[in-house]
Every structure is written in structure tokens, then in C-alpha cells.
Amino acid sequence: MFIERKFPNTRLRRLRRNNNLIDLVSETSLTSNDLIQPIFIKENLNGSEEIETMPNIFRYGIEKALKEIEDIKNSGINSIAVFPVIDTANKDSKGSQAANSNNFVSTAIKAIKKEFPDIILIADVALDPYTDHGHDGVIINNEVDNDETIKILIEQSLILADSGADIIAPSDMMDGRIGLIRNALEQNSYKNTILLSYAAKFNSKFYGPFRDAVGSASSLGKSSKYSYQMSSKNKEEALHEVAMDINEGADIIMVKPAMPYLDIIHLIKDSFKIPTFAYQVSGEYSMLKLSINKGWLESEVMLESLISIKRAGADAIFSYAAKEISMEMQNK
Numbered sequence: 001m002f003i004e005r006k007f008p009n010t011r012l013r014r015l016r017r018n019n020n021l022i023d024l025v026s027e028t029s030l031t032s033n034d035l036i037q038p039i040f041i042k043e044n045l046n047g048s049e050e051i052e053t054m055p056n057i058f059r060y061g062i063e064k065a066l067k068e069i070e071d072i073k074n075s076g077i078n079s080i081a082v083f084p085v086i087d088t089a090n091k092d093s094k095g096s097q098a099a100n101s102n103n104f105v106s107t108a109i110k111a112i113k114k115e116f117p118d119i120i121l122i123a124d125v126a127l128d129p130y131t132d133h134g135h136d137g138v139i140i141n142n143e144v145d146n147d148e149t150i151k152i153l154i155e156q157s158l159i160l161a162d163s164g165a166d167i168i169a170p171s172d173m174m175d176g177r178i179g180l181i182r183n184a185l186e187q188n189s190y191k192n193t194i195l196l197s198y199a200a201k202f203n204s205k206f207y208g209p210f211r212d213a214v215g216s217a218s219s220l221g222k223s224s225k226y227s228y229q230m231s232s233k234n235k236e237e238a239l240h241e242v243a244m245d246i247n248e249g250a251d252i253i254m255v256k257p258a259m260p261y262l263d264i265i266h267l268i269k270d271s272f273k274i275p276t277f278a279y280q281v282s283g284e285y286s287m288l289k290l291s292i293n294k295g296w297l298e299s300e301v302m303l304e305s306l307i308s309i310k311r312a313g314a315d316a317i318f319s320y321a322a323k324e325i326s327m328e329m330q331n332k
């Protein structure tokens with residue numbers, strides 16, 4: 001495919017002489033449609049509170065969350081991912097609240113969809129907001145038990161679908177859960193609920209600030225999620241994870257984190273050619289944002305980071321900077 005190109009017949013700089021030319025031949029574009037804003041909503045909170053390890057990001061009480069979602073919509077973003085922060089009093093070893101149809105997240109989703117029926121609402125499926133040990137599943141004989149966890153995830157999924165979530169996103173990394181959740185959705189008349197599987201989710205220290213944000217960091221302590229999340233050393237295994245989840249009924253698959261895993265995003269998009277999302281996670285966001293706030297890096301690094309994720313092959317990106325970047329793009 002490559003033809004030999006030689007100077008001076010070819011001067012690649014001809015196409016870089018000004019920004020209009022550069023834009024005209026650019027291979028990648030990023031628009032507000034490609035961005036998803038994660039939002040933390042906290043049970044029993046009035047107003048909002050800052051998250052220390054995530055500059056400019058807040059936990060919102062439900063009323064304040066509705067105002068924030070209005071802002072997100074006005075920035076041009078149409079998709080949000082809600083992450084609940086649950087009262088310690090409502091956590092237990094089995095994450096029982098996840099399977100309570102009147103739990104906080106289901107009330108919040110109903111309130112959001114009532115006010116913003118068109119917004120695409122993505123809800124996480126995993127037990128970590130609800131467990132007092134901070135793991136994504138139930139612990140039996142000192143292990144996060146795959147099959148017992150899935151039983152609860154199915155109930156959680158049906159509740160989220162029933163509350164009005166457009167997309168449910170299992171981020172728990174249990175084996176076989178996509179097929180069983182898909183089956184339960186089909187059997188309970190939620191045939192249009194979209195499954196976004198966190199298929200290639202790596203065991204990453206870049207999740208640190210998120211765990212502070214939802215309060216699972218202190219519960220987890222020194223405990224790690226290595227027995228269910230993938231090792232950062234593996235690439236072929238990511239292909240198997242994705243292949244299984246597609247076969248089991250996933251509509252969209254996710255790679256997470258994003259920036260340290262651009263090779264995985266590229267490989268998966270190239271191999272499977274299905275909608276592929278990437279999550280620029282809390283640690284990726286915080287390291288950039290802190291440096292920007294300190295004046296160590298220029299603010300354009302945020303957009304550059306998102307473009308790199310898009311260029312790698314992501315169709316859409318979860319990013320804490322989504323609203324801000326979308327506003328900047330609108331004002332241009």
C-alpha cells in the first residue's frame with residue numbers, strides 16, 4: 001500500500017501551513033457526541049461537595065445533580081454515567097442494597113429521566129458502592145465468588161433497567177455475567193436495554209481517586225481486585241474477554257483505563273469492529289487537571305489526551321473533563 005515518496009516532490013509540510021489546512025486533512029475528529037460525562041450522586045446529601053483527589057469534580061445531592069445535568073446538556077453533551085455514593089449505614093458484606101428496588105440509585109435515575117427524558121443514562125452494574133469491603137462482588141471463603149455475585153448482578157440490572165437506565169454497564173468483571181444478564185433482560189421485557197460491557201477492564205492504580213470519590217477506598221484498604229480485573233501485562237486476554245462478551249450479548253464494549261491502554265483500544269476496534277468505548281479514568285483525569293491547575297501543563301493537554309483516545313479507535317469516551325471540553329468546543 002505504501003508508495004515511495006521523495007523530497008522535494010513530497011513536502012509534507014505543505015499541508016501544515018495553517019490551521020485551516022491542518023483541519024481540512026485531519027484524520028481524527030472529536031465532537032460533543034463522542035463524550036460521556038460521569039457524575040457522582042450522593043445519598044442524603046444536600047448541595048454538593050468537592051472531591052479532594054479530583055480537582056473541579058463534585059459529589060452531588062440529587063437536587064443539585066439535576067442542575068448539573070442541565071449544565072451538562074447545555075454544554076452539548078447528551079450522555080451521562082451515574083455513580084452512586086451510598087451511606088455507610090446502607091452497606092453490608094453482600095451489597096444487599098444493590099438488589100433493593102427502592103434504593104437510592106433507582107430513585108435518582110427516575111428523577112433524572114423524568115426531568116431529562118432524552119438524556120442517555122448509563123448505570124453501572126457492580127456491587128462496590130454497596131459492599132462494606134469495597135469489592136465488586138460477594139466474598140465467600142475469602143474469595144470474590146463469581147457465580148453468587150452474578151445472581152445479585154442480575155437483580156441489580158433488572159432494577160436499573162426498570163428505573164429507566166438506557167444503558168446498563170457491568171463493570172464488575174465476573175465471568176459469564178453478560179450472558180445471564182442479557183437473558184434476564186430478554187425474559188423480563190427489557191429487550192431494548194443496551195448492554196455496555198466493561199470487557200477489558202484492567203486492575204489499575206489509576207482508579208484511586210474514583211475509589212475516594214465513592215468511598216470504597218477506605219473499605220478496600222490494601223485489598224486488590226487482581227482476581228477479577230485483568231493484568232496490565234496482557235493483550236491477547238483482552239481479545240478473549242471481548243469475544244466472550246460479544247457472544248453473550250454485549251452491544252458495546254469498553255476498554256478501561258484509556259491512555260495507558262491505547263494499544264488495547266486499537267487492537268479491539270480493529271479486530272471486532274463493534275462500538276468500542278474507552279474510559280479516561282479518575283487517575284488519568286486528576287494527573288492532568290492538577291498539573292493544569294498548577295500551571296505545569298497547558299490546558300490543551302486535556303483535549304490532546306481525548307483526541308489520542310479517539311485516534312486509537314474509541315467511538316466514545318467517558319471523561320470527567322467531558323462537559324468542560326464540550327463547552328470549549330462550542331465556544332470555538
Ligand code: PBG
Nearest residue numbers: 126128171206207210281282283
Ligand atoms: C467499580 C468501578 C470503578 C470505576 C468505575 N466503576 C473502580 C474500580 O473498579 O475499583 C473506576 C472509574 C474511575 O477510576 O474513574 N465497579
